[in-house]
Amino acid sequence: MFIIYSVALAMALLLSAPWWLIQMMRHGKYRAGWSERWGWVPKRILQRSQDRQSLIWVHAVSVGEVLAVSGLINELRRLSGARVVVSTTTATGQKLASERFGAENVFFFPLDFGFAIRPYLQALRPKLVVVAETEFWPNFLRLAKQSGARIATVNARISDRSFPRYQRLRALMRPVLQAIDLFLAQTAADAQRLIQIGAPSGRVRTGGNLKFDFQPKAEPAIVADFRRALSRAEAGPVVVCGSTVEGEEELILTAWRQLVAEFPRALMLLAPRHPERFAMVAEMLAWAGVKACRRSTWEGEAVPVGGVFLLDTIGELGAMYALADVAFVGGSLMPRGGHNILEPAYFGAPILVGPYTENFRDVVATFLSQRAVLVLRNSNELAPTLSRLLRDDAERCELGVRAAAVMKANTGATGRTLHALQDLLAPPPGVAVSEVGR
Numbered sequence: 001m002f003i004i005y006s007v008a009l010a011m012a013l014l015l016s017a018p019w020w021l022i023q024m025m026r027h028g029k030y031r032a033g034w035s036e037r038w039g040w041v042p043k044r045i046l047q048r049s050q051d052r053q054s055l056i057w058v059h060a061v062s063v064g065e066v067l068a069v070s071g072l073i074n075e076l077r078r079l080s081g082a083r084v085v086v087s088t089t090t091a092t093g094q095k096l097a098s099e100r101f102g103a104e105n106v107f108f109f110p111l112d113f114g115f116a117i118r119p120y121l122q123a124l125r126p127k128l129v130v131v132a133e134t135e136f137w138p139n140f141l142r143l144a145k146q147s148g149a150r151i152a153t154v155n156a157r158i159s160d161r162s163f164p165r166y167q168r169l170r171a172l173m174r175p176v177l178q179a180i181d182l183f184l185a186q187t188a189a190d191a192q193r194l195i196q197i198g199a200p201s202g203r204v205r206t207g208g209n210l211k212f213d214f215q216p217k218a219e220p221a222i223v224a225d226f227r228r229a230l231s232r233a234e235a236g237p238v239v240v241c242g243s244t245v246e247g248e249e250e251l252i253l254t255a256w257r258q259l260v261a262e263f264p265r266a267l268m269l270l271a272p273r274h275p276e277r278f279a280m281v282a283e284m285l286a287w288a289g290v291k292a293c294r295r296s297t298w299e300g301e302a303v304p305v306g307g308v309f310l311l312d313t314i315g316e317l318g319a320m321y322a323l324a325d326v327a328f329v330g331g332s333l334m335p336r337g338g339h340n341i342l343e344p345a346y347f348g349a350p351i352l353v354g355p356y357t358e359n360f361r362d363v364v365a366t367f368l369s370q371r372a373v374l375v376l377r378n379s380n381e382l383a384p385t386l387s388r389l390l391r392d393d394a395e396r397c398e399l400g401v402r403a404a405a406v407m408k409a410n411t412g413a414t415g416r417t418l419h420a421l422q423d424l425l426a427p428p429p430g431v432a433v434s435e436v437g438r
Contacts, residue, residue, distance in 0.1 A: 033108030039116035174198035208413030244330035255383035
C-alpha cells in the first residue's frame with residue numbers, strides 16, 4: 001500500500017510540476033526551504049543535535065498551527081527538559097516559528113518520500129513526534145514509528161469538507177492511523193469522526209482546542225504607534241478586516257463605501273490572508289481610488305482617514321485586533337471555510353463572519369450559543385450590520401464582552417494535552433527500537 005501511495009505521490013508531483021514552477025516564479029511561493037523539503041537537513045539543526053539530548057519533533061503546518069501549539073511547546077520544554085524542534089510547511093509558518101523558538105530549532109517539513117524523511121529521523125532521533133491537527137502523511141508516520149518514536153496528533157479536527165473524503169479512503173487510512181499512539185481531538189464530534197475513518201478507538205481522547213489558549217506576545221510597537229496616529233488624526237471608528245481571501249476585498253470595499261458615507265472619519269485596517277496577494281490588493285485599492293497606505297512603508301505618519309490601512313506584513317494582525325471597534329474575519333464571505341475568530345475574541349472585539357465557516361464549525365457554534373458572534377447570510381448584510389453596530393454602542397460592547405467571556409471559559413486545552421503527552425515520553429518497557437526505514 002505504501003509503495004503504491006509513493007508512486008501515486010510522485011506522479012502527482014510530476015504532473016503538477018508546471019503549476020508549482022509558476023507559483024515559484026510569480027509569487028516566490030515554495031522556493032524557501034527547497035533543499036530542506038527534499039531531505040537536506042540544515043546545518044543549524046545538526047549543530048544542535050550533536051549532544052543527542054532527548055528530542056521532541058512538533059509539526060505545525062502554518063501560522064495558525066504554530067500559534068496554537070506555542071504554549072504547548074513552551075511547556076514541553078520546561079517540564080521534559082527535552083529539545084523541541086518544529087517543522088512547518090509554509091514560509092509564513094517558518095518565519096513565525098523561527099521568531100518564537102529560534103531558527104536553530106525550525107525547518108521545513110520534508111516531502112512525504114522515504115529518501116526525504118529518513119535523513120531527518122536519523123539526524124534528530126526524536127523520542128516523541130507531535131503532529132498538530134490532521135497532517136496524516138503515510139510515509140512520515142510509518143517511518144517515524146519504525147524509528148522508535150512515539151506519535152501523537154494534537155488539536156485534531158476533521159472538517160465537514162474533508163470527512164467524506166476520509167470516509168471513502170477508510171480502508172487506506174486505517175493502516176496509516178495505526179502508527180499514531182494518541183489522538184487528542186478538539187471536540188467529541190471530531191473524536192467520533194477520527195474513529196469512523198479508522199483511528200483505534202482506545203487511543204482517541206478529547207483534549208479541547210489549543211487555539212482557545214491563545215496568548216499574544218508583548219504588544220508590538222505597531223499597536224502603540226498606530227493608536228497614537230489614530231488619536232492625532234481624530235480617526236475612527238476602526239474596522240479590522242482580517243484574513244481576507246481573493247474575491248472578498250471587492251465585496252468589503254463595496255460595503256466600505258457605504259459605511260464611509262455615514263462615518264467619514266472611519267478607518268479600515270485590511271489584512272489579506274496570503275502574502276503573495278499583498279501587492280495585488282494594493283493595486284486594487286489604487287485602481288478603485290481608495291485612500292490607502294501600506295504598513296510595509298508606513299513609519300508613523302498620518303493614517304488615511306476615511307480610507308484603508310493595508311496590513312501587508314506577517315504576524316501583526318493578531319495584536320491589531322486590539323484596536324478594532326468591529327472585526328470582520330475573512331475567508332467566510334467566499335466558500336473557503338472561514339478563518340480563526342479567536343484572536344479578535346481575546347481582545348473582546350465584536351466579531352462578524354460570513355456564512356462559510358465550516359473549517360471552524362465548532363468554534364463558531366460555541367460563540368453562537370453564547371451570542372458572541374454575528375454570522376452574515378451574505379455580503380449584502382455587511383454594510384448595514386457594521387453600520388448598526390457602530391451606531392449602537394450597547395450592542396457592540398455586549399458582543400465583545402461575550403466573545404472575551406467565551407474565550408476565558410474554554411481555556412485549558414494546553415494543560416490537558418500536556419498531561420496526556422507525558423505518558424508517551426516514557427517508552428513502554430520491552431519495546432525495541434528498530435532501524436529507521438527498515
